Amino acid sequence: MNRNDIRIGLFGFGVVGQGLHTVLERTPGLRARIGRIGVKDRTKARNLPAELFTFDRDEVLDDPTLNVIVELIDDADEAYRIVTGALRRGKAVVTANKKMLAEHLQELIELQRETNTPLLYEAAACASLPVIRNLEEYYDTDLLEAVEGIINGSTNYILTAMHRDALTFAAALRKAQELGFAESNPALDVEGLDARNKLVLLLAHAFGLVARPEDILAVGITGISDLASSYAREKGLVLKLVAEARRLPNGGVAAAVLPTLVRPEHELARVQDEYNGLITQSNFADRQFFLGKGAGAVPTASAVLSDLSALTYGYRYEYKKLHQESTLALTPTDAEADVLVTFGAEHAPDRADFSAIHEYFHSQELGYYLTGTIGLDQLAQAAWLRLPGISIVRLPTPLRAVTTAPASETGPVVRAAWATDEAVSPL
Ligand SMILES: NC(=O)C1=CN([C@@H]2O[C@H](COP(=O)(O)OP(=O)(O)OC[C@H]3O[C@@H](n4cnc5c(N)ncnc54)[C@H](OP(=O)(O)O)[C@@H]3O)[C@@H](O)[C@H]2O)C=CC1
Ligand SMILES: N[C@@H](CC=O)C(=O)O
Numbered sequence: 001m002n003r004n005d006i007r008i009g010l011f012g013f014g015v016v017g018q019g020l021h022t023v024l025e026r027t028p029g030l031r032a033r034i035g036r037i038g039v040k041d042r043t044k045a046r047n048l049p050a051e052l053f054t055f056d057r058d059e060v061l062d063d064p065t066l067n068v069i070v071e072l073i074d075d076a077d078e079a080y081r082i083v084t085g086a087l088r089r090g091k092a093v094v095t096a097n098k099k100m101l102a103e104h105l106q107e108l109i110e111l112q113r114e115t116n117t118p119l120l121y122e123a124a125a126c127a128s129l130p131v132i133r134n135l136e137e138y139y140d141t142d143l144l145e146a147v148e149g150i151i152n153g154s155t156n157y158i159l160t161a162m163h164r165d166a167l168t169f170a171a172a173l174r175k176a177q178e179l180g181f182a183e184s185n186p187a188l189d190v191e192g193l194d195a196r197n198k199l200v201l202l203l204a205h206a207f208g209l210v211a212r213p214e215d216i217l218a219v220g221i222t223g224i225s226d227l228a229s230s231y232a233r234e235k236g237l238v239l240k241l242v243a244e245a246r247r248l249p250n251g252g253v254a255a256a257v258l259p260t261l262v263r264p265e266h267e268l269a270r271v272q273d274e275y276n277g278l279i280t281q282s283n284f285a286d287r288q289f290f291l292g293k294g295a296g297a298v299p300t301a302s303a304v305l306s307d308l309s310a311l312t313y314g315y316r317y318e319y320k321k322l323h324q325e326s327t328l329a330l331t332p333t334d335a336e337a338d339v340l341v342t343f344g345a346e347h348a349p350d351r352a353d354f355s356a357i358h359e360y361f362h363s364q365e366l367g368y369y370l371t372g373t374i375g376l377d378q379l380a381q382a383a384w385l386r387l388p389g390i391s392i393v394r395l396p397t398p399l400r401a402v403t404t405a406p407a408s409e410t411g412p413v414v415r416a417a418w419a420t421d422e423a424v425s426p427l
Pocket of ligand 1: 011012013014015016017038039040041042044072073074075078096097098099123124127180181182183184294295296297300
């Protein structure tokens, strides 16, 4: 494929599909035209000639005049059929569908090898931020210790709107949907599942570890309690949904998506609205920070455009780390986190799950909380984690290897300061 002859078979003409059309019209130096567009809804009005559109997947995949398939639909199962169908036909693919990728990553890596056909997906992790290719290429020799970031634009938009602009959760989510940031099923965003899917992609390119999404603990932002928000305000901390993957000294990797309290001087504290921010920690380059728009039509399409351009110079992912580190695994049993758990009179967390409890507190108005240290595995398996009225937020310390240090040495003991309340043990 050369830069003057890119003929695109596009699937999806929603937020990102239309964003791509806009971007291509304004892009000098790359002559790409959309030859056919596969969509679903026969009743929708379209702003391009009707003959461009089809409702038959194979009409696009089998069209010999098209030399690349761009998959931008919101149905992960159909996206899987499109992407595998295209690869089996030897057609290069660009996709933004992180759910489909995370659910089938191992198979898609093998299929690229079998068919000798590239599949690129820069837009699928952090939208406009060039993270996948950087992790794959720039850090191919500098050993990464950790990637940590805000990798879902909608939840960051919602948290920003709630805390800076005093919007309700429902109003903030509605705006994120209107602006085209949220998934068609916004539960994927607000339950932390979209961030988890993206973390699967980051793990593969940062560490060479192909994980199943269901093996990574993900807690979203729907359960964040008023007490947790008050705690954040009281301590001058900022609430963010943070995905983190970190090498542990024993050779494993800890990974999780958790609502997290971030110190105001931390890079992630200043990531606002639909922006994403990703911190890489590596042996030689040390700490680096990527910041940019993590959702939206044109920013996302810019990453699709970059993938199209990369295809013209023969670029494909080599999954370099996968070959370097074939035995690396997630080891949640070796990792722990410091957390704040808030709860009501009805359900309480099981004290035995914590390796250390730093503080209990009862606010007459807002309920109970405790802060403590808990193994990632214990947390993932805790039945109480999903009970109504219980909310968990990570304290501003990184995931780390399990320590045997006494509670007082595992971190500062925080003291609550609501004047009328008292520290009590409800457990
Ligand atoms: N929005 C964003 O900011 C970002 C989105 N993404 C990802 O990009 C993809 C597209 O998202 P977005 O543009 O927001 O979604 P939209 O809901 O705006 O658009 C979805 C498009 O997919 C089409 N579609 C749905 N099902 C089928 C099907 N079975 N066959 C053919 N076409 C189908 C729809 O067709 P019709 O027009 O007929 O309804 C529509 O054109 C998703 O995977 C999303 O996760 C990635 C990064 C950022
Ligand atoms: N819904 C996603 C869109 C981009 O990936 C998000 O909000 O981050």
